[in-house]
Amino acid sequence: MAFVELRDVHKHFGRNHVLRGVDLDVELHQVICLIGASGCGKSTLLRCINALEEIDGGVITVDGDRVSGPGIDVDAVRAHVGIVFQSFNLFPHLTALENVALAPRKVRRMSTREATSTARELLARVGLVDKADQYPDHLSGGQQQRVAIIRALAMSPRLLLLDEITSALDPELVAEVLDLVRELATDGMTMVLATHEMNFAREVASKICFMHQGTIHEEGPPEVIFSNPEKERTAGFLARIIAAGRL
Numbered sequence: 414m415a416f417v418e419l420r421d422v423h424k425h426f427g428r429n430h431v432l433r434g435v436d437l438d439v440e441l442h443q444v445i446c447l448i449g450a451s452g453c454g455k456s457t458l459l460r461c462i463n464a465l466e467e468i469d470g471g472v473i474t475v476d477g478d479r480v481s482g483p484g485i486d487v488d489a490v491r492a493h494v495g496i497v498f499q500s501f502n503l504f505p506h507l508t509a510l511e512n513v514a515l516a517p518r519k520v521r522r523m524s525t526r527e528a529t530s531t532a533r534e535l536l537a538r539v540g541l542v543d544k545a546d547q548y549p550d551h552l553s554g555g556q557q558q559r560v561a562i563i564r565a566l567a568m569s570p571r572l573l574l575l576d577e578i579t580s581a582l583d584p585e586l587v588a589e590v591l592d593l594v595r596e597l598a599t600d601g602m603t604m605v606l607a608t609h610e611m612n613f614a615r616e617v618a619s620k621i622c623f624m625h626q627g628t629i630h631e632e633g634p635p636e637v638i639f640s641n642p643e644k645e646r647t648a649g650f651l652a653r654i655i656a657a658g659r660l
C-alpha cells in the first residue's frame with residue numbers, strides 16, 4: 414500500500430463535477446507536483462487530501478488511515494496533514510512566533526514553553542528568528558510564506574500539501590521560499606504540491622501529475638513528462654507554458 418492513496422476520487426460543487434475519478438499513489442519521501450490548466454482541480458484535490466473538502470466518491474488514505482468518508486475525525490487528519498496556501502493565511506493578530514506555536518499548544522497540548530522553544534528553533538532554521546515578535550503585516554510576502562510553512566512543520570506532519578505557495582509573491586521573493594521547499598525535500602518530507610513553477614517542479618519532483626478536467630491525465634518522472642510526454646494534451650499544455658516563457 415502506498416503512503417498516500419487516492420482511488421477513484423470524485424468531487425462535485427453543485428452540478429460542477431470537479432474531480433472525476435482521481436487515482437494517485439504517493440510513496441513516503443516522494444515529492445509529487447500537480448500541474449495543469451487553471452480550474453483543472455489541483456487545489457480541490459489538495460483540499461480533499463486534507464479533509465477541508467468532503468469527497469463524493471472513492472477513498473483517500475494517508476499512512477493507511479482513511480481521511481475521507483463518514484465518521485472521520487477531521488481535526489486528527491489535519492493534525493497530521495499540513496497545508497500551506499498561496500495567500501499565507503497567517504493570523505494577523507499573532508506574532509510570527511505565536512503563529513508557529515499556536516497549533517502545537519492547542520492541538521498537540523504542548524506546554525507554552527515547549528511550543529515557544531520549538532517555534533524559535535523553526536524560525537531560526539528559516540533565518541527569521543529576529544522577526545519572532547513581528548506581526549505578519551510587518552513581514553515581506555516571502556517571510557510570511559516561510560512562517561506559514563514552518564507553522565505547518567511545527568505540527569510534525571506526516572504529509573505536507575503546498576498549493577501554489579509562490580504565486581502571490583514578487584518574483585525576487587520566490588527563490589527564498591523555493592529554497593526552503595527544496596530543503597524539506599532533501600530532508601525527506603513527503604509532499605504534494607500544486608505549482609506553476611515548472612522549472613522547480615522539474616528539479617524537485619519525484620513524479621509529475623498532469624491534471625486535465627478533474628483527472629490525472631498523465632503522470633511520470635519529470636524528465637519524461639517535460640521532454641517526451643505520451644499524451645497530446647500534456648504536450649499541448651507544455652507547449653503553451655513554453656510559449657509563455659515559463660519553461
Ligand SMILES: Nc1ncnc2c1ncn2[C@@H]1O[C@H](COP(=O)(O)OP(=O)(O)OP(=O)(O)O)[C@@H](O)[C@H]1O
Nearest residue numbers: 426429431449450451452453454455456457458577
Ligand atoms: N468552494 C467552491 N465552490 C464551488 N466551486 C468551486 C469551489 N472551489 C473550486 N470550485 C470549482 O472547481 C473547479 C476546480 O477548481 P480548483 O480551484 O481546484 O482548480 P485549480 O486547478 O486549483 O486552478 P488554479 O490553477 O486556477 O488554482 C473550478 O471549476 C472551480 O470553479
Ligand SMILES: [Mg+2]
Nearest residue numbers: 455456577607
Ligand atoms: Mg488552485
